[in-house]
Amino acid sequence: MTLVSCSMLSCDFSRMGEELKRVSDTGADMAHLDVMDGAFVPNITFGAPVIKKLLPYKTIPFETHLMIENPEKYISDFRNAGSDIIIVHQEATNHLDRLVNQIKESGAKAGVALNPGTSLHSVEEVLGDIDILLLMTVNPGFGGQKYIPYVTDKIRRAAEIRKERGFNYLIECDGGVDGETGKTAANAGCDILVSGSYLFKSGNIGETIRGLKSN
Ligand code: DX5
Ligand code: ZN
Numbered sequence: 001m002t003l004v005s006c007s008m009l010s011c012d013f014s015r016m017g018e019e020l021k022r023v024s025d026t027g028a029d030m031a032h033l034d035v036m037d038g039a040f041v042p043n044i045t046f047g048a049p050v051i052k053k054l055l056p057y058k059t060i061p062f063e064t065h066l067m068i069e070n071p072e073k074y075i076s077d078f079r080n081a082g083s084d085i086i087i088v089h090q091e092a093t094n095h096l097d098r099l100v101n102q103i104k105e106s107g108a109k110a111g112v113a114l115n116p117g118t119s120l121h122s123v124e125e126v127l128g129d130i131d132i133l134l135l136m137t138v139n140p141g142f143g144g145q146k147y148i149p150y151v152t153d154k155i156r157r158a159a160e161i162r163k164e165r166g167f168n169y170l171i172e173c174d175g176g177v178d179g180e181t182g183k184t185a186a187n188a189g190c191d192i193l194v195s196g197s198y199l200f201k202s203g204n205i206g207e208t209i210r211g212l213k214s215n
Contacts, residue, residue, distance in 0.1 A: 002186045002215045005030040005063055005172065007196030009045065009143045016050070017057040023199070024060045026206030027213070031060055032174070032194045033083070034143075037068035040092050041141035048077040055082050063087060063132075065113065065174070065194075067140045072099050079106040087111030087134050090123050100129055111172070115139060116148045120157055130169050132192070133158055137185065138175030144197040147176030152188045159189025179211055186215035 006028035011019035020031055033051055038044040051064065063085035064078050071088045072095070078086055086108045093099050096112065103110040111132030112123050116139060127133065135154055138145040151173070158171050172192035173185040182193045193212050202208035 002190065002213055003029040003192040004209050004212045005032040005192050005194045006199055007032040007034055007143065007194050009034045010196040010200040017054055020054055020057045023205060027209040028060060030063050033062055033064045035064060035066050035068055036141065039069045041067045043141045048074065048081040051078065051083065052081040058082060061085060068092065072102060075102050075106050079108050083108055085109040085111055085132060087113050087132060089113045091115055091118060096126055100126055116151050120154055127161065127167050127169060132172050133169045134172040134174055136175055137173050145176055147181035152184055155185055155188040155190050182212045183215050
């Protein structure tokens with residue numbers, strides 16, 4: 001059984017609250033909120049004020065995926081906007097340990113994300129301290145891209161390290177997840193599948209979420 005975190009990046013932004021309610025009511029375990037600043041990634045989405053406006057519609061945890069430079073400046077803003085989990089990129093900070101602690105001190109769960117080309121070794125030292133390890137299965141910036149197959153091996157290694165060293169982080173995969181790639185990632189050890197365009201394009205979002213969860 002895999003958890004499904006629905007990326008709101010592919011929803012109708014003019015009705016974001018209702019879209020959140022729709023995916024929550026049909027079985028998504030979490031809402032995945034992709035924050036992009038046009039600097040760390042070549043695209044701009046939304047920030048903390050928009051997330052805060054979703055609070056009246058919130059029935060499932062918010063996980064906020066920060067694809068921004070200087071994330072340490074904004075942790076309290078995203079926490080105050082209702083983020084239960086805050087995920088930062090290893091590539092976006094020189095002080096990962098400090099940033100992970102900052103997130104935990106804010107009261108949120110801490111996640112660390114790695115771009116496809118970034119090695120697991122770069123986060124080895126903090127693996128015992130984090131709640132979620134997010135492995136990007138596309139280059140971040142856009143929805144609707146293709147799953148990069150070589151990341152499957154990274155998922156497998158992340159699961160092995162967790163077992164060998166007795167860590168507790170959940171492994172999450174983000175990008176290009178559909179029925180087939182979701183199965184591949186889950187079989188390799190992924191606990192949480194992020195899915196955006198596949199869910200919102202499907203005719204029956206509830207059934208599609210159930211399909212992903214059954215992995
Ligand atoms: C990409 C984002 C993903 C993306 C997933 O930069 O971090 O969360 O929205 O979208 P799909 O499922 O369409 O690849
Ligand atoms: Zn994301």
